[in-house]
Amino acid sequence: MSVIILPVGRCVLDCVIFSTNVLLENLFIGPAVFRQAQFFSVRRGGLPLIKTHFIMVDLLQLQSSVKSAGARLIAVSKTHSTSEIKTVYDQGVRDFGENKVQELLEKAPELPNDIQWHLIGHLQTNKVKYIVPFVHLIHTVDSRKLLKEIQKQAAQIDRTIQVLFQFHIAREDSKFGIHPDQMDWLQEFNPVDYPNIHPRGVMGMATFTDEEALIRKEFRSLIDIFRKLKEAPFCHQDGFSEISMGMSSDYQIALEEGATMVRIGSLIFGARDYSTQ
Numbered sequence: 001m002s003v004i005i006l007p008v009g010r011c012v013l014d015c016v017i018f019s020t021n022v023l024l025e026n027l028f029i030g031p032a033v034f035r036q037a038q039f040f041s042v043r044r045g046g047l048p049l050i051k052t053h054f055i056m057v058d059l060l061q062l063q064s065s066v067k068s069a070g071a072r073l074i075a076v077s078k079t080h081s082t083s084e085i086k087t088v089y090d091q092g093v094r095d096f097g098e099n100k101v102q103e104l105l106e107k108a109p110e111l112p113n114d115i116q117w118h119l120i121g122h123l124q125t126n127k128v129k130y131i132v133p134f135v136h137l138i139h140t141v142d143s144r145k146l147l148k149e150i151q152k153q154a155a156q157i158d159r160t161i162q163v164l165f166q167f168h169i170a171r172e173d174s175k176f177g178i179h180p181d182q183m184d185w186l187q188e189f190n191p192v193d194y195p196n197i198h199p200r201g202v203m204g205m206a207t208f209t210d211e212e213a214l215i216r217k218e219f220r221s222l223i224d225i226f227r228k229l230k231e232a233p234f235c236h237q238d239g240f241s242e243i244s245m246g247m248s249s250d251y252q253i254a255l256e257e258g259a260t261m262v263r264i265g266s267l268i269f270g271a272r273d274y275s276t277q
Contacts, residue, residue, distance in 0.1 A: 018054040055254060057267050059091045066262060067256040077245070077263030078103060079272040082110045088268060089115065097139070097263050109220050120203075120244075120263055122176045125149040133157060139203040139244050139263075140166045142178050146184045147197065154196035162198045162242055167225055169218040170207040179206065180225055189233045199234055201242030201260070202226045206250055215250050219257040 043103045068072040077085045078099040085096060085107065088235065089215030094114060098104040108117060116136035121228060123131075123140050131138075132153040141147050154161045167267070168177030189199070206215045206220040226243050234240040244261040246254025253264040 026118065035163065039110070058267060059088065059093070062267070063092060066116065066251075066255065069259075071255055071259050072261045074120070074244075074261055074263045075268050076120065076263050077107075078121070078265065080269045082107050084109060084269060095136075098264075101130055106132055106133075118263075129153045132161060133158065133160065137164065137200065139164045140176065140219045142166045142176055151197050156192045158196075160196050162199050162200045162239075164201050164202045164203040164242060165199070165223055165229075169204040169221050169225075171209075171214075172207060175205055180221070183225075186229070187233055199237055199240055201244065202241055203230065203244035205247070206245070206254075210252060216252050216257060219245055219254055219259070223258050 025156055033096045040205055041061060058065065063073055071080075073093065074095045074097045075085075076097045076099075077088070077094045078097070088096075089112060095116045095118060097118040097120040098107070100125070101119070104117060104119065108115070117131075117134065118137045118139055119135055120133055121137045122142075123146060125146055128146070128149045132150065136165050138150065138161065140151070142165070147163070152159055166177040168175055168179050169184075191197075202216070202222055206218040210213065219266065224233060230240060242260050243258060244263065245257075246252075246262040247265075248264050248267040251259070251264055251267075254262055
C-alpha cells in the first residue's frame, strides 16, 4: 500500500477534496490538514460548495479498526440524504448520529427500522417530545432542566431513554456542555427521581486544533470526569460505561485514550452539503 504525505497548502487540500479518488486510509494526514480540508471543501471564496465524492474511506476497514479498539462507530449523517445513509447502512453500519431534531424526524421514517439513532447536537427542551419515542441515545444532556424534560416525556410513553452527559472540555466557548466546575447538580443525581432515564456515560468534543497534545489533554480530562462520576453517583448504575469522543480528524487519538464511541462524519460521507440549509 502506498503512503502519500500531503503538505499543508490550499492547492493540495483542494486536490484532496475535489480531484483525487485515492482512499483516505492510504493517506497520511494530520489533524490540521484534515480540518483545513474539511473547511475548504465546504467553503471557497465565501460561497458554499457541494461535496463531490462519496464514500471517502474503506468503510469495512474503518468499522473493523474501531471495533478492534473496543469502540462503536457512529456515522454522523447530518445534512446528508437518506440515499447516502442507506449506502452506508448497506455496508453494515447501524448507528447514525444527527445534530438537528427536524432533520432526524424527516429521515427516520424513510430508513430501516433497525437503525439506532443518536442525537448528537444541542437539544432544546421543547424538542425532546419529538424524539423520545424512537431515539436510541441522546449524547448531549447538559443541564438539569433538560434531564427533567427527558424524564417527563419518557414517563408519558413508558419508555426508558439512554443518555450521555455532555461536558465542555474544549477551549472554544461556542461548544456546549457542562463545565467541569459546575457539575454539582449531576453529582447529586438520584435514580429515584429519574426512573425513565438510563445514564450511560459522558460525551465531549476537543478543541478544533492541530495540537495533538492539547487534544489528548482534553480527552483525558473527559476520562477523568467519567471516572469521578463512575465512583459517585453512578457507582451502582448498570451500564454507565460509555465515553463518546473523537470525530473524523481526531478519532484515532480518542480511541488511543479510551473512547467507547467515535462520531465520524466527513471521513465517511465527505464534505457536508450546506447549500440547502
